[in-house]
Amino acid sequence: MKIGFNQTSTEDFILLGIFSHSPADLVLFSVVMIVFTVALCGNVLLIFLIYIDPRLHTPMYFFLSQLSLMDLMLVCTNVPKMAVNFLSGRKSISFVGCGTQIGLFVSLVGSEGLLLGLMAYDRYVAISYPLRYSVLMRQRVCLQIAGSSWTFGIIDGLIQMVVVMTFPYCSLREVNHFFCELLSVLKLACVDTSLFEKVIFVCCVFMLLFPLSIIVASYARILGAVFRMHSAQARKKALATCSSHLTAVSLFYGAAMFIYLRPRQYRTPSHDKVVSIFYTVLTPMLNPLIYSLRNREVMGALRKGLDRCRTGSQL
Incomplete structure (x- = not known):
């Protein structure tokens, strides 16, 4: 049993943060805020383009808009509070x-992880059954896939939040993050949480x-379908449609595994903080860049939108 037990469970926590006010950390903080702004x-912008351009009203871009919404909420969950605390000194x-x-x-990370998995299934259907794609991935199916991702993540987040907040906490409430x-x-x-930590793991x-x-x-299955294609151009196009998704998956799951699947003896607060910055800020910034810069349809929608703006400003 830890010392300093305090029965009042509603007192504030203290976030120790990741940056000091040294010149080097001021530069790093500025970089993080730039990345946050870009994210x-x-x-x-990606959500807006998908919404206004009819050519992007397809299952793949619907899922991409949901991914961007999750990233947008994720990056706004922690960074603004971190910035306010750093700038105010509180x-x-x-x-x-x-x-x-x-x-x-927890809800957003769980939802995004499941959505990325189900987006792979969407790519499989698009490549393996191109003629039946619009039937197999009709609007109802897309809504069920997105809804199940959100529901799964929200339920998981609510359960973990309620359990964690019902534990009694000691008077020294300094969160090393x-x-x-x-x-x-x-x-x-102030109680033994080892069983709950095992459940979380x-x-x-x-x-x-x-x-x-x-x-x-x-x-x-996608690779099997690609190898059966007779046209080299068709194989190249099929692989190109999957490359952006695979890049996003690698970034997301690489960071998640590093944070949550390492044995306890290899975990250090400094490493966790650095990877969390990557996980909560850098990945949400990279996802829209990955899906837009490497996608002709999204870039075409962006150029079309910019042309509309120029035309409107000249009138």
Whole structure:
């Protein structure tokens, strides 16, 4: 049992943060804020283009708009509070605010992981059954896929948030992170949380391996279908449509596995903070760039939108 037990569970937590006010850390903070701004603008722009351009009203871009919405919410969950605390010199976060961060973060990460897995299935159907694609991936199916991703993540986030917030916490409530990360908060509990941590680990393994199994199975079938194509141009086009998704999957699951599947003896707060910055800021910035710069249809929609703006400004 830890010392410093405090029965009042609604007191504020203290976020120790990741940056000091040294010149080097000021530069790093500025870089993070630039990345945050690009992520914010990139995801908003991608959602807007998909919404206004009828050519992008297809299942693939519908899923991409959902991914951008998740990234947009994820990057806004932790970074604004980190920036406010850093600039104001305050490090506190309310009990409710901490619980909200945990719930949102777990929900969005879970939803995005499952959506990326189901997007692989969409690519499999598009490449293996191109003539039946519009029937197999009709609007109802797309809504069910997106809805199941959101529902799965939200339920998982709510459960973990409620359980974590019901633990009693000690009087020294210093979270060694820049946001209320689940495992960092659990370290402050005044009771033994080892059983719950094991449950979290099992849940993380399931949440990572289940979508990954969908991805592996889908791409195994995609490769089989590609090798059966007689046209080299068709093979190139098929692989090009999958490359952006595979890049996004590698970024997301690489960081997630590093954070949550490492043995405890290899975990250090400094490593977790750095990878969390990559996970919560850099990946949401890269996803819209990956899907737009390497996609002719999205770039065409962007050029069309810019031409409309120029025409409107000249009138």
